[in-house]
Amino acid sequence: GSAGDADAGSFDPPDASEADGGSTIIPAQPQPPQKSPPPPPPSPRLETKLAGASAAAPADGSDFLADLVALERKIEDGVHAFSLLSVPLAAGKREIRGAWGELSRKFHPDALKGPHRELRERVSAVFAALSEAHQVLGDADQRAKLKESIEKGEHESKKDGRDATATARAVFQSELLAKEADKLLRANRFDRALAQYREAxxxxxxxxxxxxxxxxxxxxxxxxxxxxxxxxxxxxxxxxxxxxxxxxxxxxxxxxxxxxxxxxxxxxxxxxxxxxxxxxxxxxxxxxxxxxxxxxxxxxxxxxxxxxxxxxxxxxxxx
Known part of the structure; x- marks a missing residue:
């Protein structure tokens, strides 16, 4: 039996141009002005490709590497979550979500292509730290507590930053390895899957x-x-x-x-x-x-x- 059997192929409904595309002649009669139909949404496959391309494209130049190094330095210094996401202490949920969305698209390790895959380990570590920061700031209580500790000068950079980042990085690395192990398990390669799970x-x-x-x-x-x-x-x-x-x-x-x-x-x-x-x-x-x-x-x-x-x-x- 296979859980994948339940996943039927997706069906994309016709867009507005296809739905209206007939040649039937309507008897002449007064008609209200017609609004142009909204453009059809891009397909998920296209969105995925575009997202991957937009994230991978900067890696061809120096900007991506410079931004990566800057984030690595922040992480090494153990900066707080607001600083890591480059949002002010007064930032609300929407601003935080926007910053996270932009950074996660740019630094998601799966977006790296071609010769830049050697950066995957470094990008994975940065992405894990960004994810941890977003998780903290995404919770109203944690965000308020962190803001208060920073304003009181009680924030311990090395402890709050580096240690939390190390934990997030470890969990993220574990998940990557477990995904590979799951693929091997689906293929009944139990010996190789076991090695991957143990490493995870x-x-x-x-x-x-x-x-x-x-x-x-x-x-x-x-x-x-x-x-x-x-x-x-x-x-x-x-x-x-x-x-x-x-x-x-x-x-x-x-x-x-x-x-x-x-x-x-x-x-x-x-x-x-x-x-x-x-x-x-x-x-x-x-x-x-x-x-x-x-x-x-x-x-x-x-x-x-x-x-x-x-x-x-x-x-x-x-x-």
Missing amino acids: ATYNPDEPDLRAAIIWCEYQVSDKGGDAMAQARAALDAIIEEAPKLARAHYFLGFVLVDQGSPHIAIETFRRAARLDARLIDAERQARALEMRVGRTPLSSTAPNKGKIGGIKGLFGKK
Whole structure:
């Protein structure tokens, strides 16, 4: 089953010129003056291309690099969020959003093209710091507290700036690595996915989602014997106790339960995963397939035929 199966291809409605484009002759009669129809909105694909081009284009000259260096110096100095986004202390939500929008378009690492990809690591670090600053200023309470501490001279630049930036950078790097790991997992490359997840966890070791993925990949590359099943089940149970709403931990556990010969518990576990995340449509498929199979032939304690019950492909279409 595949979560991606649910994503039907997008349909672009005809623009105004297509909708009005007929040759039918209307009998002459007084008509009110017609307003010109508004231009159709650009397609998402075009917007994406334009956004990428606008962000990548400055990298061909010296302005982009100069701005990058200036931001790196600000981060190194541990400036506060207002300074990093270049907005005044009195800035409101709209002004902050505008500054963030401009900077994020320019310094998003995915916008780097061609020979400038060697800047990706530096740009990623700057983008993470900008994201952290925007998160702080986007919250009215945090913004007010920071403003007050700055006005009182209580702001500690190195602590508030560099440490927070390091944390944001680590989380961002972890997410980039996890995205690559998810692609490998979709392709059932469990060994390579495991290496990527482990590297991602070095940046964000307390993230339950990463730990669940690591447990699942470790189980997949194991001999799937009784000990491996028991260890995987216990580890996933522990994560679910810590993060009960983590859908894919329940999803992974469902497969382990099937391997242990506990289809009825597995059915409920898959259903719980589907309820927690509607995008996990394969979880519901697994539950239905199990119900049909159990109704015909009771499962033994040996691992089920995964070819009949399905696989985990498509699990991570959301990332």
